[in-house]
Amino acid sequence: MDRTLRTRLAAKLADRLTGPIRQRHDQTEIRIRPADLIEVMRVLHDDPELEFVILADLAGVDTGDTMQVVYHLWSNKTPDWLRVIAEGLPRGDPRAPSLTGLWPGAEWMEREAYDMLGIVFEGNRDLRRIYMPPDYKSFPLRKDFYLPDDSARGPGGGVRHVEEPYAPLAATTRSIRRTVKA
Amino acid sequence: MTTVPGMGLVHGMGLTLRRFFAPKATIMWPEQNADVAPRFRGRLQLLYDEYGTLKCETCFQCAQACPIECIDMGGVDTRGRFHVHWGPPETYGERREESAMRRAGRPVADAAFTRFDPMDVTPVTAIAEAHDFEPKDLLPMLEDIQAAYGYLPVAALKHLSRQTGAWYAFVYGAASSFKHLRFEPPTMPAAAPAGEGLRSAEAGYVSALGAALSGKAPA
Amino acid sequence: MTAPVQPHYPHPSADDPRIMLDAQIGQYEQVPPYPPRTEREAEFYTLGDGEMFLNMGPQHPSTHGVLRVVLKINGEKVVDLDPVLGYLHRGVEKLCENSDYHHIISQIDPLEYVSSLFMEWAPVMAFEKLMDVQVPRRAEYIRVLTGELLRIASHALFQGWMALDLGGLTPILYSFIERDEIVEMLAAVTGQRMLFNYFRIGGVNGDLNHEFMSRLGDWMSRAAVQHEANIGLLNENEIFVRRMRDIGRVDRDTALRMGVTGPNIRAAGIPFDVRRAHPYSVYPELEFNVPVRGSNGGGDSLDRYLLRLDEVRESIRIIDQCLHEMPDGPVMARLPRLMRPRPGRAWAAVESPRGLFGTYVISDGTDQPFRFRIHDPSFVHLQLVGMLMKDNLIADTMAVMASLDPVMGGIDK
Amino acid sequence: MTAITRSLGNVSTVGKVVIPLLVLILVVGPLVTVLLATVIGPWVVGVANSNLGILRFVVAITGILLFSIPAAFIIIYMELKVIAYMNLRVGPNRVLPAGAAHSVIAGLKVLTKEDFSPTSADKTVFTWAPVMVFLTAVMTFMVIPFGPGLVGAPLNIGLLYLFAVGGMTVVGLLLAGWSSFNKYSLLGGLRSAAQVVSYEIPLTLSVVGLILLAGTLSIDSIARQQAGWVWDWFVFRQPLGALIFFIAGVAEANRTPFDLTEADSEIVAGFATEYSGMRFGFLFFAEYVNVFIMSALIVTMFFGAWNAPVDINAVLGFFHLAPFWVYLQPGELGLGLLLVIAVAPLLVTLALSAPVYLLRDSMPAWKALVVGFILFNLLVIGALGLAAYIDWDWVAGLVWFMLKAFIFVFVFVWMRGTFPRVRIDQLMGFAWKWLLPAALLNLFITAFAIVILKSAGIH
Structure with a gap:
């Protein structure tokens, strides 16, 4: 845990954070609004005291209520991984700004998040499905997505929600298996 | 790159020529077998640990994952009472719950499985002894058993297999290929309600399992 | 008379303009039968003068798995290219979200089949962080030892495939002999040759045994010499060097911006190695260098190839140190059989032979992770191909792609 | 008569067929033999005597066609086995000891496979292109002397014929690539056209010096001029020419490291992508026949043809x-x-x-x-x-010729086991920037030396 990173982050981004800075093991976590994403990332990347130059990961998360986009960053100035959570994307129409301007390498990760969770990254010039076929309509990693032969549910798992290849894009108001307090 | 152009090519050709005469790495299967480590898990066989118990955890993952459903698992249950047979995935789900519980260290419901009543197999021993435990006399022995019990109970067949040393599959195959041998007692109702009569034992098991899961005493 | 059974949705080709009808199949157009979805797609699928599309894959000898690359070529020159993924997509993340924590180790093993120990290492580390488990030091040493062995095996395979993609028939066999020795060695301790399923939460599954140690000792006595002999076939070969030099050059800034990690970023001149940049396990106690290549203007394919050879030498050093410094003790922490970590989030990254391999786990307090995210380096590196290949020749596509060393199992997770 | 029928009744079914046949052969055979010896034989001999040239030609063609098949089989087997040994493998080892008949069985397999052609292919061209490739390869055999007197057609412009016919292979490859209706094939065909046309020039130019030295275009006579000791071979008088000829020959035969036309890791198999069955067999055979021809040519031109390296008469x-x-x-x-x-x-x-x-x-x-x-x-x-x-000196010649030719085949296979493939621009650049000037240089030096030596009165 790097306590100084906490103070530095608090100093630089105090008005942008939506929650407390959490630290556990070798990870520091900040939470921001998706609208502030570009500016926060620019600060994190360019500020000489932070210099988070390497984007280690970009993950979309469906918490059951809302969507999140989670970034992991690495910098030479701290022994911690920095986790940036852009939270509170509505499940019906999740939209987040694209980071391809800052890290062009995020393009495919954003495509993957779009493909798997339906998060639309505005500004990504090539936001199409990357794994699933182009005529596919569901978003498989959403929490309300089940396959008809999802045997891991067990026989008594209740009603099974069936994959819908041709359902309209926004029809995702299925019952939610479980949610996490995000 | 070397200073003299072409020397790298010559070096490479020298290396291949040396390897041309070197001993070869091929293992000439089937004449010659590869050297397999004792710990190797990839064999298609059930392994026993140093205490003589099966290493297979009967997690049924293999049967579930098998894409062509060629793995179906069968064997004798843990008490050695009867033959269990778990086919491909449909029976997997409930079973998996049990194995998950066992891995989690929680008590697994002792399934009061009463599909086959405990039975006295001394007549089988006597019959086998009369035929000098000779597997060649399988048909007369089976006929005698049927005469003794009225039908061929599975436990009797298993016992016969154990006594004579013939494979169970062999005994079962012989018994099933003759029309005059039967596996059910002739008094058994012919058409039990599907899924009711046959499944009653399993229903008991499932209720016991559910009780164990929910922590309540079985009804 | 019964009515024919209708599917619950109409057949898509009937009225969907995006689906190719039988009558249209004879037209042999590689342009997708649906309107372009993005501006990039529209730009790519517009042919200029004298250009044509060439479908490479999904079954092509040198796409390293089932990758499809649509090349837009002008003669022998590649104008642009568009990798199409998904032919090996198995939904590993979804599978892992539906498995309990022990299961995940075996689920994620076949993800990247060339170096599967690293695929176990990252989730296991993440789970240990979630559950605050202290791993015994002997187990950490065993992890490093087996991991570095597998890194050598993986790089050996890289070298062989690289040569095969350039048309050399022999190095792949030498590489496989090299890899086979290591893999047999690992089979002696893990029980499998490829999908080891060896690392467990809180340690490893079983201590080192005599057979492994004797094989390892035998191999270590000649590993360095054998390695130098095997690379002698290519390293000085003028044809090979001329084909690799000055193609696919990645400069430092591009490497950072594109999220490149692993040997590829080190070949571009940036000493980013997770083993040193964010140390884990017992790597801080071990001595090894982080080899860097590509002095000015970034690294080309040859640098990436040579850097991996340097890494093999460093790995041999690490193995040697592990053997000398390995402490005694247990190889598994004492843990409950049922894993139910408190709700929380954990990220762990390891330096796999291809770069930063990370996993991100969200726990909701049940015995299955709520979200399980896999970050594979090959996936990021494959993006580079499109950028590096413009205005090169078709033959260079193979050289560049092979030098980036993607494995389709990891890309199509 | 009844006895015969009765005893025939006792004979088995096979016997009923065999015995009459035996009788027929015993009776008819001598009759036919006598007829042949007295009536037809002299006529045939007479006709043959009056058409000796045509007869020789037919025999030579048949012999060469018959020879090319086992030669290709042996080279394919060599390729499999030698590369396997260099890869530390064992290679084919199931058919006969050491898998000796492996390539023969593979040839039979190719014969029995379905002869498939793509839907939109130009069927006629698609069918005849492999034949053309194979025939041009085999036609080159006509002028190669396997031993003293063992030559299909002793042309006095043999070298010219050789390069003319050898250059025609590219037409077949181009047709094969074009007619397959496949982009990989098309690229392979185009590559082969570019490559073979480029390397034809240094290949031809590299032997011009030799022609100046030998003073003839007849391959037979070039071979005879190298009789004697090993240092009488032309390779010692034309080392540069021999090197250029070897490199260009490798490229001409589409062999590693110049096997771009069928680069399997780039354009899958080039012009052969769509071929299957015996059509593919023809392409495949032609490749190995080409390998043999190239090594035979190198031996004939530069390595003493059929002559032994030791002048036995001089020693004695x-x-x-x-x-x-x-x-x-x-x-x-x-x-x-x-x-x-x-x-x-x-x-x-x-x-x-x-x-x-x-x-x-x-x-x-x-x-x-x-x-x-x-x-x-x-x-x-x-x-x-x-x-x-x-x-018989033709036996001795044949033995030495085959020995040397197969040594060069081994070198070809050895190179395939060692080298990666060059790139198309490197390939073309090498031909035009290095090989062609080197061949011209060789030509000028040779001509200059000849003039100097002639004027000095030395031969």
């Missing part, structure tokens, strides 16, 4: 010896020859089996005798071969 003359076979004339033995034929096998077999029997204690006598007999047979075969080698 140096020691004041007549050739030793003069002393051994079996005809002089007279009736003793019969005695030798009757007794020698027995005695030699016994003599050869005795040491085997004595040295191996566990060997029974009959096995020792068998071994002795086998050894005796080997000895006889060796002796007969030696006699043939000594008495």
